[in-house]
Amino acid sequence: MHAPDGENRENTVQDTDITTLRILNSFAVDLISIPSVEDLFWYVAQNVVGRLKFNDCVIYQANDSQTELLQVAALGEKNPFGRNILNPLRIPFGNGITGQAAERREAIVVHDLKLDAHYITDTQQARSEICVPILCDNRVVGVIDSEHPEPNAFGDGELEVLITIAALTGAKLELLAEAERSQQRYHDLVEAHAQLSRESTNRKALEAELFNTRKLEAVGRLTGSFAHEFNNLFTVISGNLEFLEEDIPAGLPTETLNAAQTAAKRGVAVIQSMLAFSQRTRLNPQTTDLNTFIRSVADSSEYGAVKLDLAPDLRSVEVDLGVLEKVVANLLGNARDAMDSLGTITISTKNVSQGLHEQQTLSTTLLPGNYVRLSVSDSGTGIAQESLQQIFDPFYTTKPVGDGTGLGLSMVLGFMRQSGGTVEVKSDLGKGSTFHLYFPAE
Ligand SMILES: Nc1ncnc2c1ncn2[C@@H]1O[C@H](COP(=O)(O)OP(=O)(O)OP(=O)(O)O)[C@@H](O)[C@H]1O
Numbered sequence: 001m002h003a004p005d006g007e008n009r010e011n012t013v014q015d016t017d018i019t020t021l022r023i024l025n026s027f028a029v030d031l032i033s034i035p036s037v038e039d040l041f042w043y044v045a046q047n048v049v050g051r052l053k054f055n056d057c058v059i060y061q062a063n064d065s066q067t068e069l070l071q072v073a074a075l076g077e078k079n080p081f082g083r084n085i086l087n088p089l090r091i092p093f094g095n096g097i098t099g100q101a102a103e104r105r106e107a108i109v110v111h112d113l114k115l116d117a118h119y120i121t122d123t124q125q126a127r128s129e130i131c132v133p134i135l136c137d138n139r140v141v142g143v144i145d146s147e148h149p150e151p152n153a154f155g156d157g158e159l160e161v162l163i164t165i166a167a168l169t170g171a172k173l174e175l176l177a178e179a180e181r182s183q184q185r186y187h188d189l190v191e192a193h194a195q196l197s198r199e200s201t202n203r204k205a206l207e208a209e210l211f212n213t214r215k216l217e218a219v220g221r222l223t224g225s226f227a228h229e230f231n232n233l234f235t236v237i238s239g240n241l242e243f244l245e246e247d248i249p250a251g252l253p254t255e256t257l258n259a260a261q262t263a264a265k266r267g268v269a270v271i272q273s274m275l276a277f278s279q280r281t282r283l284n285p286q287t288t289d290l291n292t293f294i295r296s297v298a299d300s301s302e303y304g305a306v307k308l309d310l311a312p313d314l315r316s317v318e319v320d321l322g323v324l325e326k327v328v329a330n331l332l333g334n335a336r337d338a339m340d341s342l343g344t345i346t347i348s349t350k351n352v353s354q355g356l357h358e359q360q361t362l363s364t365t366l367l368p369g370n371y372v373r374l375s376v377s378d379s380g381t382g383i384a385q386e387s388l389q390q391i392f393d394p395f396y397t398t399k400p401v402g403d404g405t406g407l408g409l410s411m412v413l414g415f416m417r418q419s420g421g422t423v424e425v426k427s428d429l430g431k432g433s434t435f436h437l438y439f440p441a442e
C-alpha cells in the first residue's frame with residue numbers, strides 16, 4: 001500500500017486500485033456480521049494493518065460528551081499483543097494530531113512529523129501520520145490513526161482508503177446503535193406488557209373480591225332480617241314448649257314434646273349462625289390470651305389429637321369467647337370431615353402486622369395495624385379453586401343433606417368481620433387447607 005517514492009506510484013495505480021477496491025468490498029461485506037462495537041474496532045484495525053498493509057493502526061473511541069478519545073484497538077509494532085491493550089491512551093479533543101482530527105472533524109495527513117507542532121513524541125519515533133475521524137449520526141465517535149517511520153508515507157490513495165474505511169465503520173456503528181435501540185425498545189415493550197398483565201391480574205382479583213364482598217353484604221342483609229323474624233318466632237315456640245313441659249297435657253307423649261324441643265333448639269342454633277353471619281350477634285368481648293384459650297380447646301377436643309404451634313409473647317385480643325368457641329369448633333369439625341383418620345390438625349398462633357404497602361399485606365380487607373393470627377390447618381382433601389369463592393356463602397355445603405347446614409363458615413366470617421378482623425383460606429387441592437383468623441391487637 002505504501003509507496004514512499006512517489007514516482008513509482010503511477011505505474012501501479014490501476015492494479016492497486018483494483019486490489020484496494022476488492023479489499024474494501026469484502027471489508028464492507030464482512031462488516032455486516034460484526035456483532036459488537038468492540039469487535040468492530042478490532043476488525044477495522046486488523047484490516048487496515050493486515051489486508052490494506054498500513055504499518056500500524058490505532059483506533060480511538062470518543063466519550064459521549066465529545067471531550068476525550070480512548071484507545072480501544074491497536075495493531076502494529078507498538079502493540080504486538082493482539083487484542084490486549086495494557087495501558088489504553090487517553091487523548092483530550094484538540095490534543096496532538098489525533099485530538100485535532102477529532103475536534104476539527106476532518107482527516108489530517110502529516111507528511112513530516114518533525115515539522116509538525118502538534119506531534120506528541122513517542123518512544124518509537126514516527127515520521128508520517130494520518131488521522132481520520134469516524135462520524136456517526138453527525139457526531140465524532142472515534143478516530144482511525146496510522147503512523148509510518150518514513151516521511152511522506154501517506155498520499156491521496158491512503159487518505160481515500162482510510163476515509164472510506166471510516167465512513168463504513170461509522171455506518172456500521174449507526175446500525176449497531178439502532179440494533180441496540182430496537183433491542184431496548186423490544187425489552188421495554190416486553191416489560192410494559194408484563195406490567196400490564198400484572199396490573200390486570202391484580203385488578204381482576206380486586207374486582208372478584210369486591211364482587212364477593214358486595215354479594216355477601218347483600219345476602220347478609222337478607223339473612224339478617226329473615227333470621228331476626230325467625231328468632232322472634234322461635235322465642236315464642238321455645239317459650240310455649242317450656243310452658244307445656246311444666247304441665248304436660250294428658251295424652252301427649254313425652255317423645256313428641258322432646259322432638260319438638262330438639263327441633264326448636266336446632267332452629268335456634270341455625271338462626272344464631274345466620275345472625276352471626278349477618279353480623280347481628282350481640283358480642284361480649286373480653287381481653288383474651290388466645291394461647292390459653294387454644295390450649296383448653298385442644299385439651300377437651302372431640303376432634304382427635306390437635307398439634308399446637310403457639311407463638312410466645314402473643315399479644316392479647318378483645319374477643320367474645322362464647323362465639324369464638326363455636327367458630328373454632330366449626331373449623332375443627334370441617335377439618336376433621338375433610339380428612340381420613342390419619343390426618344393431622346394443627347392450630348398455630350402468631351403476632352402479625354398489616355403494613356401500608358402492598359408487599360406487607362396480610363389480606364386486602366384488613367386495615368393497617370397489628371393482629372394476632374390464629375390458624376387451623378388440616379391435611380385433608382383441600383378445596384378446589386372454584387369452590388373457594390363459595391365456601392363462605394350461607395347454606396353452601398358439600399355435605400349430605402342433614403349433615404351440614406352450610407352455615408358454619410358463614411358465621412365464622414360474620415363473626416370475624418364484626419370483631420374487626422377477617423378470615424382467609426389457603427388451600428392446596430389434595431394436600432389440605434388452612435383457615436387464618438385475624439384478630440385486631442394493640
Ligand atoms: N377444612 C376444609 N377442607 C375441605 N373443605 C372444607 C373445609 N372447610 C370447609 N370446607 C368446605 O366448605 C363447605 C362449607 O363449610 P361450612 O362449615 O360453611 O359448612 P358445612 O361444614 O358444610 O356445614 P355446617 O358447618 O353447617 O355443619 C363444606 O361443606 C366443605 O365443602
Ligand SMILES: [Mg+2]
Pocket residue numbers: 330333334404408409
Ligand atoms: Mg362446617
